[in-house]
Amino acid sequence: MKKNILIIPGDGIGQEVTVWGKQVLASIAAQFNHEFSFQEAIMGHTAIEATGNPLPDETLVKAKASDAILFGAIGHQKYDNDPSAKVRPEQGLLKIRKELGLYANLRPILLFDELLDASSLKPEVLRGTDILFFRELTGDVYFGEKKRNEQNTFASDLMNYNRYEVERIARKAYEAARTRGKKVCSVDKANVLETSRLWREVVQEIAAQYPDVETEHMFIDNAAMQLVKNPKKFDVVLTANLFGDILTDEASQIAGSMGMLASASIGDGTGFFEPIHGSAHDIAGQDKANPLASILSVALMLDIAFGLQEEARVVTNAVAATLKSGWRTGDIANAETRPENILGTNAMGAKVLELLKK
Ligand code: NAD
Numbered sequence: 001m002k003k004n005i006l007i008i009p010g011d012g013i014g015q016e017v018t019v020w021g022k023q024v025l026a027s028i029a030a031q032f033n034h035e036f037s038f039q040e041a042i043m044g045h046t047a048i049e050a051t052g053n054p055l056p057d058e059t060l061v062k063a064k065a066s067d068a069i070l071f072g073a074i075g076h077q078k079y080d081n082d083p084s085a086k087v088r089p090e091q092g093l094l095k096i097r098k099e100l101g102l103y104a105n106l107r108p109i110l111l112f113d114e115l116l117d118a119s120s121l122k123p124e125v126l127r128g129t130d131i132l133f134f135r136e137l138t139g140d141v142y143f144g145e146k147k148r149n150e151q152n153t154f155a156s157d158l159m160n161y162n163r164y165e166v167e168r169i170a171r172k173a174y175e176a177a178r179t180r181g182k183k184v185c186s187v188d189k190a191n192v193l194e195t196s197r198l199w200r201e202v203v204q205e206i207a208a209q210y211p212d213v214e215t216e217h218m219f220i221d222n223a224a225m226q227l228v229k230n231p232k233k234f235d236v237v238l239t240a241n242l243f244g245d246i247l248t249d250e251a252s253q254i255a256g257s258m259g260m261l262a263s264a265s266i267g268d269g270t271g272f273f274e275p276i277h278g279s280a281h282d283i284a285g286q287d288k289a290n291p292l293a294s295i296l297s298v299a300l301m302l303d304i305a306f307g308l309q310e311e312a313r314v315v316t317n318a319v320a321a322t323l324k325s326g327w328r329t330g331d332i333a334n335a336e337t338r339p340e341n342i343l344g345t346n347a348m349g350a351k352v353l354e355l356l357k358k
Helices: 013-032 045-051 057-065 089-099 113-118 163-178 194-208 220-229 241-252 292-305 309-324 345-357
Strands: 002-010 035-040 068-073 104-110 130-136 146-148 155-157 183-188 214-219 236-239 262-266 271-275
Touching: 002 013, 002 057, 013 035, 013 068, 013 292, 013 309, 013 345, 045 089, 057 089, 068 292, 104 163, 104 241, 104 292, 113 309, 130 163, 130 241, 163 183, 163 194, 163 236, 183 194, 183 220, 183 241, 194 214, 214 220, 220 236, 220 241, 236 241, 262 292, 271 292, 292 309, 292 345, 309 345
Parallel strands: 002 035, 002 068, 068 271, 130 236, 183 214, 183 236
Antiparallel strands: 104 130, 104 262, 146 155, 262 271
16 A cells, blocks of 8 residues: 655654654554655744744645644643744644644544553553544534623623534544444533534434444533543543543543543544644653654554554554553553663654564
């Protein structure tokens, strides 16, 4: 298979971890006889420094021409401490998502047995958890009309959804459920919100087209509770933008560390694959970042963008084997980890690569 992959390392640890994502892709290409060609582009603070623009035109052109994008992270403390800065790294990220028409954010919560004690939840509650979130990205209160009166005594954010927005993401969620545990839990607040009633109606229509997939509708307040009470009851979770924003962050704690979680944003064109973490100024440039989220983003790319399920499994298994052998980065180490087993970004990436080749 021939694929043209764009690497956008971005800022801070984004630059350190994507090195390993790219190496894993190159290794998979060699192992499975694929032809992956790589291009690089700048974005975020790095791009502002070089061009004054967080998303230079050249990056956007390359992004649209590629088959998939492996992204690192953007961000710099300079902007975090200056909310009034007009040109900001995150503008690049928002613009590229819009330009690529990415409407679904997928976040797998995949738990490795070796890391059960890295979470604040009990291992017996967590063991066996494997959830795939589908969060809608283009509708909801994020994009509805925003108002505030002159006296500053009233504000409003309009929550709205179009039928087609619900249909297209629901289809993606049901297609994915067919390849997994064949269960979709659609999360809404249909007892209160009109948008949620439309959401539920549309999901019921789509569900009827997938009789082999079991459907459950759950209110957001209940889902937030069930997620920590019994996370393994969930397979695919389908939800709107705001509920998804909150639920996926809650769920990230199930996996223990930000350094372990990958995400994919997809639409009808080029997909965008990235760790959920940011540029982590506190550890940037110190060879401390966990590269596993970037490597797991590669597994998502192989699976979702290219339909290469076997190759994706090989990558995920190499990560599991690395953890099983006892190797840890600082963020996933605990009191029982032997100091000589705690590795930096580069040594950890190299271990995965070594096990990938076996
Ligand atoms: P962050 O995710 O960068 O870091 C949060 C904490 O987790 C830090 O203590 C960090 O050291 C740790 N951490 C994160 N990733 C890690 C990894 N791979 N290995 C080990 N430890 C890891 O979030 P933040 O500190 O709130 O934000 C830092 C910057 O990143 C800000 O400028 C923010 O705007 C930006 N940001 C960007 C994205 C993105 O590019 N998608 C997402 C979130 C935050």
